Amino acid sequence: MSDAVRDSEIAAEQAYLDRVYVRLDQLRVTAAEVEKAGYNMARVGNYGALVERDAMVYHAARRRRALESEHDGLVFGRLDLGPDGVSGADAAAVAPVVPGGEVRYVGRLGLRDEEYESLVVDWRAPAAAPFYRATPADRMGVVRRRSIRSTNEKVVSIEDDLLDPAAAPADLAVIGDGALLANLSRATGRGMKDIVATIQREQDDAIRSPASGITIVRGGPGTGKTAVALHRAAYLLYADRNRYESGGVLVVGPSDVFVGYVSRVLPSLGEDTATLRSLGQLVEGIQATRHEPPDVAAIKGSLRMQRVLSRAARGPVPNAPDKLRILYRGELLSLDKPALDELRRTVFNLGVKRNAARAKAAGHVLDALWRQSVQLLPSGRQQKREEFAPDIAERPEFVQFMRGWWPVLRPTEVLGWLGDRQRLQRWANGILSNREIALLASSIDAESLSGSASASGSRSGSRSASASVSVSVEDVALLDELHEYLGDPPARKRAPRDPFMVAEGVHEVSTISERMAAARAQAIERPDDYRDYAHIIVDESQDVSPMQWRMVGRRGPHATWTIVGDPAQAAWNDAAESDRAMEAAVGTRRRSDFTLTTNYRNSAEIFAVAARVIRAAQPDIDLPTAVRSSGVDPVELTTSADELPGAVIDAAKTLLDQVEGTVGVITPTQRRAEVSAWLEGLDAARLQTVGALDSKGMEYDGVLVVEPAAIRDEAPTGFRTLYVALSRATQRLTTVGTQPF
Known part of the structure; x- marks a missing residue:
């Protein structure tokens, strides 16, 4: 296809995009005017006007925010349908290129023109499904599918897939070699990109699976599991907003780093009501980021801890009077x-x-x-x-x-008791071995935990510690379990606060309508420790320990579920125990299983290195297929311990020069702070240092893995953790270590 034809097609799409953005600006102005008019309705002075004001302001403000958040990349797809794909209602007012067909544009939200004709179809709407689901074998009426890439309001490239050559007119322009692989080569930026413009059919099947029951998505590195989970959350909120927005959607990820990485995805899809939490954040007031060594994590994650904690919570209080x-x-x-x-x-x-x-x-x-x-x-x-x-x-x-x-007890206080080996010996007798008891007791910072409990004792409604408490991510599930046995401390019943109280005895002038609206707002306000979500998404589920499954399950006793994971990446060694805990958490609802088989993230050269590591331990494991080749082989460097810091710095600088986007430096878990100090002063906006466990779910343009052999050897499942670390890169991979891996 000549440059002149490409430029002509881009110019045509630019003209349409200009029309869309003009309409977007008009709708923004209208939403702002409606919002302003809603406030002015209060001047009418009757109750009905005040109720209408509340509704107008709420909906207008929400619409204005949605319009403002979807500016960049608003339109990303076009469908040219043949006669058998015509619907009429969703057709754009553009002359079809296929006789008897229609044109349909797909974007981040739905827009219509002044005549209420479709300009853009929301990606979640059924009319947009062919953009993701159509294949040459099942065309769904699509002749040509076009992906449109834009920056701000300018079209920068287009890529076409011709699905039905027989129905295509002879003069139909077909641009490029396909949108997906071109899009995957782009820099990722600091946060995770939504893949709304490049979702493939196997991913879309999972996204649009029935809302009821449990959706389980399995797939190897780079198959888009996380993106599927987040897009599914957006789809459910769109398809049944009343249910899922009122009940809430909880997304649980493996780490704070991961949560920050994906935090921009749902807002970019027009959804800002979902709750994102890491496993270290699920207990109110706790922000745990530290991981235990593997042998301690295995003890704290085991279901055996349920019995130990039950004995501790129901036993005599240490140093309590015995007469x-x-x-x-x-x-x-x-x-x-x-x-x-x-x-x-x-x-x-x-x-x-x-x-x-x-x-x-x-x-x-x-x-x-x-x-x-x-x-x-x-x-x-x-x-x-x-x-x-x-x-x-x-x-x-x-x-x-x-x-x-019989004092009022808090979970942190009881957890601190486990730091006394003699007490723990009584509670864990017949449950844990002597070695496990010694490891568990030595891992508990009893002084910090008891100090936190004393500090929070004056707050009758508080049941947990502050973020400064020295607890690990694995401890958080133990605190939640202890809360189940202890319950909340008795709290005084306080009269509801009057939102119109200015000072004691002084009230703001307000109407009955305003007071009713305030009462409704208080009635639907969720507590900080909310435990009745309508839908729960668990990402990297293969790493959720049995005790953590119990914790997550308590947040949604009536919820539907989306569970995303890859057994080959599992850091938890006892898969059978974890499966039993998951079954107990999610119940026996109807299940829909999906398997993602294509690795879109890694080049074939990069994934070959990761595959070598996992196949050395599990020769028969099924792995996804990497669909693109970059022609660039990963770099493997071996150096001495003394020269390791300099080698890491040089390798990081080289990667920063080679890629436009982000560089991730992945280290053994216990050496993250040390390696981070070596790299201080480099490009902080593009460089991120993470421990191997926290790299799960992450994606970088360039990756530097430090001491890969140490990552492999730091736990019985270390070869899986190294497999994960080696499969985070989209463009370049370098390893630096003191011994081969």
């Missing part, structure tokens, strides 16, 4: 340790959570004391139970005893 003595009417009433232990077991047999049972525990102690008084005192000096209980309960010695024997 109670009260002088009553000349007689000494006493309860010794065996009697107190029996009372504690009786309370827990009621099935109540520890903090919620504090009043019941006091009642059982008072009952036991009253029964003693009946036995010791003559009938004339005895009191009835309802008279005896308040008399004893108000005594300072009883109050002090209850504070020590």
Whole structure:
């Protein structure tokens, strides 16, 4: 195809794009005017006008934000359909190039012109499905599919797929060799790109799978699993907004680095209501980023910890009083340790959570004391139970005893108890080995955890620690498990705050309509520790430990699920235990399984290195197929320990010169801070240093893997972690180490 024809086709698409952006500007102005007019309606002075004002302002502001967020790359596709693909309702007002057919433009949101004719079809709408799903074998009426790449408001390139040559007119222009591979060669930038313009059919099948039940997506590196999961969230919010926006969509990723990486994808698709959390952020008030060494992580992630934590949460409080003595009417009433232990077991047999049972525990102690008084005192000096209980309960010695024997406990405090090896030995006896008990106890920073519990003791509604608490990502699931046994501390019931209160006794002038609207807003406000999401997406699910599955499952007891992962990348060694925990978390709903088989990220040369590592450990494993070749082989460098810092710096500089986009430096987990210090002063906007575990789900234009052999050897599943690290690059891969891998 000549340059003149290409330039002519680009000019035609530019003319259409100009028309779209003119309309976009008009709609922005209209939305802003409607929003302003909504505020002015308050001047009418009646209740109906105020209700209309609330609705107008809300919807106009939301529409304005959507229009403003979708400026760059607004239109990315065009479908030229033959007569069998005509729908009419979604056709653009453009002369069809196929006789009897129609033209349909696909973009990030739907737009119509002043005559309500279609300008752009929203990518999530059924009319846009052929852009992703049509193939030469199943054309869905598509003759030519065109991908349009633009920067700001300028078309910079177009790429065509001719799906039905027999139906194409002789003069139909077909530009390029296909959009997908050209798009994959572009720089990725600092955050993850949405792949809305390059979704392929196997990916689209998963994105548009039925909303109910469980959707499971498996695929190797570069197959677009994460992008599929995020686009599925956007699709569900579009298809059933009332259900999924009101109930909420939770996206759970493996690390904070990953969450930051994908955080721009959903807003770029017009969705900003989903909640993104890493596994270290799921407990309110905790921001854990540190990972345990593999042997400790294996203990903390095992379902055996459920039994250990149950014993700790239901057992006697360390250093609690083991006897109670009260002088009553000349007689000494006493309860010794065996009697107190029996009372504690009786309370827990009621099935109540520890903090919620504090009043019941006091009642059982008072009952036991009253029964003693009946036995010791003559009938004339005895009191009835309802008279005896308040008399004893108000005594300072009883109050002090209850504070020590049945205190309000927080998860961080109980987790800190596990740092005492003697206590842990009692709770873990018959569950963990002596070696595991020693490892677990040494991993707990008891001083930090107990200090946090003391600091938060004055906040009756707080159940967890601040972000400064020294807990690991693996500890977070243990804190959540402990909360299940402890429950929230009793909190005083406070009267709802009046949103129109200016100062004590002084109220803002407001109408009944405004007050009703404020009451509705308070009624639907979600708590920080929200646990009833409508849909939960779990990415990198192969690394979710059994205890973490229990934690995630509590966030959506009635949710539908999308679970994305790759068994070949699993860092968790006991797949059977993890599968059982996942089954318990998601339930027995109907399932839809999808497998992604094409690696779009890596060049064949890069993926060959990663495949060599994983096949050395698992020769028969099924791997995706890398569909493009760059002609550039990865660079493998070996150096001495003394020269390693200089070699890493030189390799990072070379990669920064070779690629336009980002460079990821991937290190053994325990050496990230050290390597990051070596690279201080290099291009911080484009260079990111991450530990091998935190590299999961990430994508960079150039990747430097430091000490690959150490990554492979730092855990029993280290060969899988190295496989992941080696498959993060789209363009260039360099490894630097002190020994071959």
